[in-house]
């Protein structure tokens with residue numbers, strides 16, 4: 207079993223030998239020389255005096271995952287997750303950079319002051335590099351410039367209820383004015399695209415009629431609610447020229463609309479999450495609140511459509527949307543699903559999920575690397591990350607296909623151990639995670655190094 211030398215420092219000089227390296231266009235057996243945290247050389251056989259060596263025969267070397275969508279809820283609700291456990295969990299899943307969302311923490315990241323406070327906490331506690339989203343909410347239009355000047359990776363707004371009193375959804379006027387400003391600031395606006403009028407109205411009716419089962423929950427968030435919001439947002443983006451990123455898209459209908467916009471040359475990207483690909487509405491019925499999210503897990507036929515769209519390259523990237531909460535907010539015995547927290551806890555499993563899907567559907571591993579690292583880096587301006595090539599940061603996820611991984615309470619490193627993924631067996635496992643040339647995680651052992659907050663170099 208490969209055991210990494212954890213003593214090497216940032217200036218560590220190491221050759222990772224014989225790994226199956228997942229490049230942008232192929233997987234190739236190569237040596238990787240690391241020097242001063244960068245990929246110094248890539249070639250079939252490297253001879254460098256004085257370099258440490260690690261043999262990676264039989265293992266796969268992916269670019270460290272860049273997860274653009276997590277909620278660590280700190281400051282203010284660190285007991286929900288927090289930077290310390292959240293980022294450590296991500297490292298255990300082969301993730302070397304994450305973008306933390308502006309809501310669920312208190313205060314929300316909707317002012318310059320809140321951003322700087324959160325950045326300081328992240329610098330102290332994060333196990334991996336990270337970036338921070340700013341929020342667009344009613345009334346913070348004048349804060350957007352300060353947030354942009356202090357390096358937010360982009361802005362996030364909700365078109366439906368957020369589940370969070372401290373972060374209001376954006377009404378149409380806020381959306382339009384915000385898009386105009388965000389265009390001027392040269393940033394991207396990420397959107398939770400579900401129609402508030404549709405979801406709120408259908409929810410009120412169900413609650414009034416005391417119909418609060420899993421099926422009732424699904425009926426309150428129909429695919430049309432997502433399609434309508436996507437359509438409206440695309441029209442506003444056409445009006446304002448605002449670059450858009452749709453988060454956690456869950457339906458083929460929404461993708462149809464996004465594809466038309468892309469073909470018309472609009473600046474729009476779209477993500478989905480592994481839970482929409484690996485699970486479906488029957489898991490909500492069977493497992494209850496741990497499977498509750500918004501948009502909801504869809505019926506099996508929609509799940510199949512999403513997998514087909516993924517294989518066809520219609521999703522730009524995949525993120526976890528890790529949105530955990532304290533145990534009692536996901537009470538498995540909750541008779542009223544509507545009262546349970548909406549969010550899937552599983553940030554550790556995105557890369558493993560994508561490799562599972564790649565193996566099952568014969569998707570080349572370079573496509574997995576595109577979805578989990580290259581596309582996020584390119585979309586959000588991280589120009590030293592996202593691909594294994596000379597000069598880039600030495601960020602890697604070392605994966606074994608010869609060792610399966612069954613999720614349990616000891617190998618799932620989130621703060622709260624309830625998860626939709628509990629007892630799920632992946633056909634692969636993360637052997638080690640390396641950040642800028644240093645071993646962060648290896649076989650359930652962690653090494654704390656010190657993280658960098660990233661701001662986009664250019665969009």
Ligand SMILES: NC(=O)NC(NC(N)=O)C(=O)[O-]
Pocket residue numbers: 277309310368369370398454498499500501527529548549550
């Ligand atoms: N406040 C949240 O964490 N919401 C999240 N919850 C989900 N997806 O169920 C989200 O991304 O919308």
Ligand SMILES: [Zn+2]
Pocket residue numbers: 398453454500501
């Ligand atoms: Zn959302």
Ligand SMILES: [Zn+2]
Pocket residue numbers: 275276277307527528529
């Ligand atoms: Zn989210």
